[in-house]
Every structure is written in structure tokens, then in C-alpha cells.
Amino acid sequence: MNGRKWSRFNIVSVTLGFAFLYLPIVLLVIYSFNASRLVTVWAGFSTKWYVALLTDTAMQNAAWVTLRVALISASVATVLGTMAAIALVRYTRFRGRLLFSAMIYAPLVMPDVIIGLSLLLLFVAVGLDRGFFTIVLAHITFSMCFVAVVVQSRLLTFDRSLEEAAMDLGAPPVKTFFLITLPIIMPAVVSGWMLAFTLSLDDLVVASFASGPGATTLPMKIYSQVRLGVTPEINAVCTILIAIVTTGVVIASIVNKRREVRRLRDEQAARRG
Amino acid sequence: MPSLGSIRRSFAPWNDAAAKPYIAFENVTKKFGDFTAVDKLSLAIYEREFFALLGASGCGKSTLLRMLAGFEEPSAGRILLDGQDLAGIPPYRRPVNMMFQSYALFPHMTVEQNIAFGLKQDRMPKAEIAERVASMLKLVRLGEFARRKPHQLSGGQRQRVALARSLAKRPKVLLLDEPLGALDKKLREETQFELMDLQHELGLTFIVVTHDQEEAMTMADRIAIMDKGEVMQVATPADIYEAPATRFVADFVGTVNLFEGKVADMSGDAGRILGADGFGLRVDNLAGAKNGARAWFAVRPEKIAISAVKPADEGLNAIEGEVWDIAYLGDMTIYHVRLEDGRIVRTSSVNSRRASDEQLTWHDRAWISFRPDAGIVLTR
Numbered sequence: 207m208n209g210r211k212w213s214r215f216n217i218v219s220v221t222l223g224f225a226f227l228y229l230p231i232v233l234l235v236i237y238s239f240n241a242s243r244l245v246t247v248w249a250g251f252s253t254k255w256y257v258a259l260l261t262d263t264a265m266q267n268a269a270w271v272t273l274r275v276a277l278i279s280a281s282v283a284t285v286l287g288t289m290a291a292i293a294l295v296r297y298t299r300f301r302g303r304l305l306f307s308a309m310i311y312a313p314l315v316m317p318d319v320i321i322g323l324s325l326l327l328l329f330v331a332v333g334l335d336r337g338f339f340t341i342v343l344a345h346i347t348f349s350m351c352f353v354a355v356v357v358q359s360r361l362l363t364f365d366r367s368l369e370e371a372a373m374d375l376g377a378p379p380v381k382t383f384f385l386i387t388l389p390i391i392m393p394a395v396v397s398g399w400m401l402a403f404t405l406s407l408d409d410l411v412v413a414s415f416a417s418g419p420g421a422t423t424l425p426m427k428i429y430s431q432v433r434l435g436v437t438p439e440i441n442a443v444c445t446i447l448i449a450i451v452t453t454g455v456v457i458a459s460i461v462n463k464r465r466e467v468r469r470l471r472d473e474q475a476a477r478r479g
Numbered sequence: 480m481p482s483l484g485s486i487r488r489s490f491a492p493w494n495d496a497a498a499k500p501y502i503a504f505e506n507v508t509k510k511f512g513d514f515t516a517v518d519k520l521s522l523a524i525y526e527r528e529f530f531a532l533l534g535a536s537g538c539g540k541s542t543l544l545r546m547l548a549g550f551e552e553p554s555a556g557r558i559l560l561d562g563q564d565l566a567g568i569p570p571y572r573r574p575v576n577m578m579f580q581s582y583a584l585f586p587h588m589t590v591e592q593n594i595a596f597g598l599k600q601d602r603m604p605k606a607e608i609a610e611r612v613a614s615m616l617k618l619v620r621l622g623e624f625a626r627r628k629p630h631q632l633s634g635g636q637r638q639r640v641a642l643a644r645s646l647a648k649r650p651k652v653l654l655l656d657e658p659l660g661a662l663d664k665k666l667r668e669e670t671q672f673e674l675m676d677l678q679h680e681l682g683l684t685f686i687v688v689t690h691d692q693e694e695a696m697t698m699a700d701r702i703a704i705m706d707k708g709e710v711m712q713v714a715t716p717a718d719i720y721e722a723p724a725t726r727f728v729a730d731f732v733g734t735v736n737l738f739e740g741k742v743a744d745m746s747g748d749a750g751r752i753l754g755a756d757g758f759g760l761r762v763d764n765l766a767g768a769k770n771g772a773r774a775w776f777a778v779r780p781e782k783i784a785i786s787a788v789k790p791a792d793e794g795l796n797a798i799e800g801e802v803w804d805i806a807y808l809g810d811m812t813i814y815h816v817r818l819e820d821g822r823i824v825r826t827s828s829v830n831s832r833r834a835s836d837e838q839l840t841w842h843d844r845a846w847i848s849f850r851p852d853a854g855i856v857l858t859r
């Protein structure tokens with residue numbers, strides 16, 4: 207760190223902070239390999255809970271539902287959120303813009319319970335059968351706001367003269383959007399999609415309100431099982447989830463880092479002529 | 480082949496009453512809210528002309544170009560291109576192309592793809608596009624950089640890509656918004672001549688925006704001097720310099736000494752301009768002025784001679800003063816001479832001999848002198 211020595215205070219606070227964050231996760235991973243059924247008693251290494259998962263169709267179904275919900279809702283939310291962001295940044299003078307932008311931000315601060323409850327009321331009122339479809343709808347509703355915010359902040363720094371140049375060269379507005387604007391803001395759109403995807407994977411509260419008897423997501427399944435007591439099988443499921451998420455994050459950051467390094471190198475080369 | 484200079488000299492459609500302007504701004508006004516960026520402006524630009532818009536930053540030059548390109552609609556007035564009113568025609572249907580101040584290269588496309596972009600929009604056959612792109616790359620000498628992305632290029636190379644991209648469609652009119660602003664001085668001067676050659680070779684109409692008067696003087700057939708959204712004067716570089724219409728123009732382009740006074744003793748075009756100190760300047764180009772009217776005699780520094788003794792010729796205007804400042808620039812020397820009343824007069828003399836024997840130095844008494852036709856009489 208700039209050649210400066212770490213003070214003792216810094217070392218202690220960083221250690222404590224990381225311990226607080228990761229100790230529970232480490233424990234969870236360790237106990238998922240516990241041979242004993244008792245969660246807190248270590249009885250030797252075993253992978254039998256992972257084997258057990260292979261035959262647990264209820265758990266597998268829940269995982270499958272979660273994955274599909276997340277994929278569909280993240281994709282739809284990305285399209286809608288990007289459109290909302292464009293409307294907010296580009297059309298600064300339409301009627302009701304203030305209300306619209308306030309409404310975009312509201313779900314970010316609204317407690318999940320309220321979102322879930324209000325959606326439930328809506329679904330009941332319009333007579334929609336609750337199940338897979340309503341969970342997807344609910345997730346689209348709240349994750350699209352996050353996408354809108356991410357894409358909006360990218361659009362604010364977007365150089366409009368690029369679009370003008372494209373139009374000047376003969377591209378009509380829609381074509382300009384797909385050939386110029388979208389490719390350039392794509393990293394933000396992808397971030398928005400990943401955010402929406404993780405939000406959907408995570409969600410327990412809204413899904414519980416919006417789902418019906420037919421559809422159970424993985425968080426709902428885990429939660430309902432834990433109420434009967436934590437089992438090593440649940441630990442195993444969670445460990446797999448952690449592994450997937452970690453892999454995703456690591457890959458994303460490596461890709462980003464690579465791109466950044468290449469860009470810096472190119473720019474230096476360009477400056478040298 | 481005739482030289483560029485001789486063709487230039489014979490090219491003057493603006494003096495030809497029968498010539499039709501190719502681009503015409505007619506009483507164009509552009510308002511942003513309450514702010515008037517362009518104010519009842521009229522301009523006529525001719526085919527194959529290299530036209531420069533010169534003015535301080537914020538005077539509305541870019542706005543004028545953007546209205547021609549179609550990014551802004553005039554609040555009032557008309558813009559005609561080849562006799563056709565451009566109102567309501569979107570930018571992607573106008574036969575003009577623009578080179579942007581920031582270059583606006585598409586960062587996710589290679590040099591080649593950038594140049595081909597406009598051609599693809601026209602649905603040009605692939606083979607023809609490839610051919611045209613290759614010829615554009617050759618024109619701007621970037622052949623070996625075809626596969627690079629914009630961030631892998633230096634500033635000068637980016638500028639040339641932007642130029643190639645805007646020329647690829649062979650537009651009738653090319654608009655250039657401060658095209659050389661981001662280049663360093665040496666590269667800028669080289670590129671100025673390249674642009675002139677290119678414009679002549681391709682036979683296009685160029686409208687270039689700049690705030691650099693030297694750049695405008697070098698490149699343009701005619702210059703429009705703009706101030707606060709209005710055109711102050713449109714003329715050839717020589718006329719702008721030697722016959723400015725107003726004090727603003729005289730002062731904006733180059734350096735000028737202004738002697739203020741009242742017109743007196745008129746006989747024909749000759750007469751005097753009587754200063755407040757009672758000193759009368761002899762001038763012989765008073766056409767249009769009236770006895771007693773307020774006027775300024777504008778004289779460029781290089782037209783004023785400086786000497787240690789009063790010149791013998793009685794026909795000259797000669798004023799005594801004190802050498803206040805000297806700037807030796809190698810090829811020439813600039814003197815600031817302070818007159819009795821405290822005014823500073825700037826003169827510049829070319830150092831045609833090495834180390835002149837008649838050396839003036841700080842606080843020497845000196846005489847400045849100039850002929851009655853050395854300057855121009857301004858009434859505005």
C-alpha cells in the first residue's frame with residue numbers, strides 16, 4: 207500500500223471485518239462435509255449429503271424453478287429497465303417525468319414485505335392464478351428499477367455526438383440505437399442483467415407472497431426446511447450456491463481486469479505514436 | 480497544372496451577380512429558451528468555396544453548423560441548400576456531412592468500420608464499400624491502421640479517421656467544427672494545407688468553424704467574422720485584414736492601432752481626423768464620411784515606421800513618443816511607443832538586415848510615422 211506500513215489498528219480492523227463476513231460462510235461450507243446429521247458436532251469428512259441431494263427431486267425442482275425465474279425475469283427486466291432509463295435521460299421534458307422518475311426509485315427503498323404484499327393484493331384483485339408466472343412478474347417489477355438506475359448512470363456520461371455522427375452518416379434513430387448506443391452501453395446493460403439475476407436468485411420475501419402452491423423457489427424451499435431444523439443437506443445446497451456465485455464473480459472481475467489492462471496498454475501505445 | 484494560388488485568385492463567385500449561392504441562411508434565428516444563440520443571420524456560401532466561420536468561443540458558430548447538419552431546427556428563418564428549403568429534413572437525409580469537434584469516432588468499431596459506416600447506411604455493394612474505404616485510407620495515409628480501434632490511435636491519427644469518415648460518402652458539403660483544435664501547432668499547420676489540397680482535389684464545399692484567426696486566414700476563400708450570434712463581416716482574408724468594416728473586426732483579426740477623432744477639412748476623399756488633443760491625422764480615404772462625424776483611423780503595426788529622428792517627408796503623419804516596450808521576435812521586432820497623452824502605439828518592423836545599426840532602446844525618444852493611406856477610416 208504505497209510502501210506505507212500497515213498500522214496495528216488497520217490490521218485488527220481488517221481482520222475482524224473479514225472474519226465477521228466470512229467466518230459463518232466458512233463454517234457452513236465445513237459442516238456441509240460433516241458425516242454427522244447433527245449440525246454442530248463434527249464426525250469426520252463425508253460427501254454423503256451431496257449424494258443425497260442427487261436424489262432429492264423436490265430440492266432439484268426448486269432449484270430449476272429459481273433458475274428459470276431468474277433468467278426470464280432478469281432478461282425482461284433488463285429490456286424494460288433500459289427503456290425506462292433512456293426515457294428518463296433523453297426525454298427530459300415529457301409530462302409527468304418527475305413522477306415517473308420518483309416511481310422508478312421507489313422500489314429501491316421500499317421494504318420487500320410491502321412490495322410482496324401489494325403485488326399479492328394485485329394478483330388476487332385481477333384474479334391471476336398464483337404460481338411460476340406471478341413470481342416472474344413480481345421479480346421483473348422490482349429488479350427492473352435496479353437495471354434502470356444502473357443503465358441511467360451510464361447514459362448520463364454517454365457522448366451524444368456519437369449518435370449525432372451516426373445520424374449524420376445516414377442512420378435513422380432506431381438503427382443508431384442498435385448500432386451505436388446499445389453496443390457502447392452494453393457493459394452497463396450486462397451489469398444490470400447480472401444484478402437483476404442475483405436479486406431474483408436471492409429473493410425470499412417477494413417470492414413467498416407471489417407464489418402459489420405449484421411453484422417453490424430454492425430460497426423458499428431452504429427456508430421452509432430450516433424451520434424444521436438445519437440439516438447438512440441444506441448446508442450442501444448452500445455450498446453449491448456459494449461456489450456458483452463465487453465462480454461468476456471471479457470470472458467477471460478477471461474479464462474486466464483483462465479488458466482494462468489491454469485498454470491501458472493500447473492507449474499508451476497510441477500516445478507513443 | 481496551374482498552381483493552387485492562381486486558381487484561388489480567379490475563384491470569386493461572390494462578386495458575380497449571376498452566381499447562385501449554394502447554401503443560403505436567410506434571417507436565421509436560434510433561441511435556446513430566452514437565450515439567442517444565432518440572431519437574424521444571413522449568409523450566402525457558394526459551390527466549391529472554402530468558407531470559414533471565425534469568432535470567439537460561444538458566439539454561435541457550432542449552432543450554425545448544427546442547424547445546417549439538421550441537429551437543431553432554426554427558431555425562425557430558412558436555410559436553403561441548392562435552392563431547397565432544409566426545414567423538416569432529418570440529419571440522416573441531408574447531403575451534408577460533419578466532422579465533429581470531438582471527432583465522435585465509434586469506439587467499438589475499427590478504423591475501417593468507422594469509415595464504412597456511412598456507406599453501409601446507403602446500402603452500397605460490399606465490393607464498392609471495400610474499394611472506397613481503401614481509397615479513403617490511402618487519402619489520409621492510414622492504410623496500416625485499418626484494423627485498429629480509435630483508442631489505439633494518436634490524436635492526429637484520430638483526426639484523420641474522422642476526416643476520412645466524413646468524406647467517405649462524398650457529401651456535397653463538408654462541415655468541419657474546429658477540426659484541428661486538438662492537434663499541436665506543427666501538426667495543425669501541416670493539416671491546414673492538407674485540407675486545402677483535399678478540398679480543391681475533391682471539388683467540395685467546405686465550411687469550417689474555428690476560433691483561430693491564422694487558421695481561417697490560411698485556409699479560407701472567405702471568412703465570416705461572428706460575434707454574439709451575428710455576422711459582423713464576410714470577406715476574403717485580405718479584405719478582412721486590410722479593409723475591416725468595423726472596429727470589432729479590425730481588433731479581432733490581427734493587431735490594430737485606433738486613432739479616434741472627428742472628421743475635418745474634407746476635400747474630396749482627403750481630410751483630417753482631429754483627435755481630442757488637437758492633433759490632426761492626414762488621411763486620404765474618407766469616402767462616405769461627413770465633416771464633424773466621429774471616426775477612427777485604424778492602422779496595422781507593420782504599416783507604421785519607427786525612427787529616432789523626425790522623417791523628412793512632410794506628407795507623412797509623424798508623432799513623437801517614447802519607446803515603452805520592445806519585443807525581439809527574431810524575424811521582426813515589435814515596439815510599443817508611448818505618446819504624450821499616454822496612448823500606446825504598436826509598431827512592428829521586419830528585421831531584414833542583421834543587427835541594425837540604428838538601435839532604439841527602452842525610453843529613447845522616437846518618431847512613429849505612416850502614410851495617409853496606411854490605414855482605413857472606420858465609422859463604426
Ligand SMILES: Nc1ncnc2c1ncn2[C@@H]1O[C@H](COP(=O)(O)OP(=O)(O)O)[C@@H](O)[C@H]1O
Binds near residue numbers: 511514534543
Ligand atoms: N443545446 C443548447 N442549449 C442551451 N444553450 C446552448 C445549446 N447549445 C448551445 N448553447 C449556447 O449557445 C451559445 C453558442 O454556442 P456554440 O454555437 O456552441 O458556440 P461556439 O461559437 O463556441 O461554437 C453558447 O452560449 C451556448 O452556451
Ligand SMILES: [Mg+2]
Binds near residue numbers: 540
Ligand atoms: Mg463550438
